[in-house]
Amino acid sequence: MSGKPVLHYVSVRGRMEPVKWLLAAAGVEFEERFLETKEDLQKLRTDGSLLFQQVPMVEIDGMKLVQTRAILNYIAGKYNLYGKDLKERALIDMYVEGLADLFELIMYHEFKPANEKEKDLANIMDKATNRYLPVFEKVLKDHGHDFLVGNKLSKADVSLLENILWLEELKPDALAKFPLLQSFKARMSNIPNIKKFLQPGSAKKPLIQEKDIPNVIAIFH
């Protein structure tokens, strides 16, 4: 037993990617176990490892945590990425929940059939540029700090960076109208733990290849 957290998921970004981002930002090394077949998922279920029969599941500190938010909240709390008090936590939660709504759209985009992709992308960019990104541009503008909450790195900053980078993969000029988010992105990308995660060979997953999509879907259905 290495003592490192063990992440159980399929080998795509999906719902585990934010967990990897947060662990990486916290400088925490982890191991991954990839489900490759339906049988792999079934085995975890019959083992009793999955509280609600679902992944992601993270083994950490003697617990088998499921539910992405529970996992992220635990990591954020443990590694001091959750603000200094209840009110900062509320701000962080608000920001992260808004970004989670955006992330849900972005995450599913990978699995949209080819003939729906263009319209879906237009919807994502519309929501991003009109509802979500302006909020964070304004937050940064209003307080002039490097980080979203309490002048300190938190899970809100990690989530924002993750979403920004994924948006840019889909549309390179996604941040064109958001100068402060551009400088936020540059600053965050240079934080040593994050810089390391952004380098080739890290646990960060690439965008899914179309040929792999059927395999992933088959595991869950």
Add this chain to the structure above:
Amino acid sequence: MSGKPRLTYINGRGRMESIRWLLAAAGVEFEEIFLQTREQLLKLGQDGSLLFHQLPLVEIDGMKLVQCRAILSYIAGKYNLYGKDLKERALIDMYVEGISDLMQLILMFPFSPPEAKEKKIATIAEKATERYFPVFEKVLKQHGQDFLVGNRFSWADVQLMEAILAVEEKVPSVLSGFPQLQAFKTKMSNMPTIKKFLQPGSPRKPPPDENYVATVMKIFKLD
């Protein structure tokens, strides 16, 4: 300013009901504003009151909080319904998140077309009896305590209670295989703050009807 939290939503359960439950369970009185037109919603958006132009909105302790989970987490933290340490909080979060997946089915049910409704109820019954309720039946059986986490009343108990009652409205016999949950439901119903919330005249909202659906569609422009 009364100092009480102020909830802005429509006059129905929707995504605000879990918040009403938690505040009530914590013994916190609150005020409510019910939107009736889309113009009122747009005006709130223009005022800058809604961070992501969405409801629910809860004004509490000088903050305008949006996003249900942020609101619920804040209330749970403030009123000591969030466990005693990080590990208990993780358990509570896991339980609440699981239940909220089940509640999502209930939330969306009024908006399904009439011909799909019977199948949806069957899905709710299946998920409740095969995925979610067995988990909590087992938790309660294994530790033999009154509450789900840490032998102490928490957000997880409130959320489970809300879910049990909501599912029973659709599937009256749903607890028939779950003696621990039946006992849990009775105990929760007798807790003074919850008992009060379950009485007529409380802020608890009735099950959604056609009027509710029409209001939601109109105000949130979901068509």
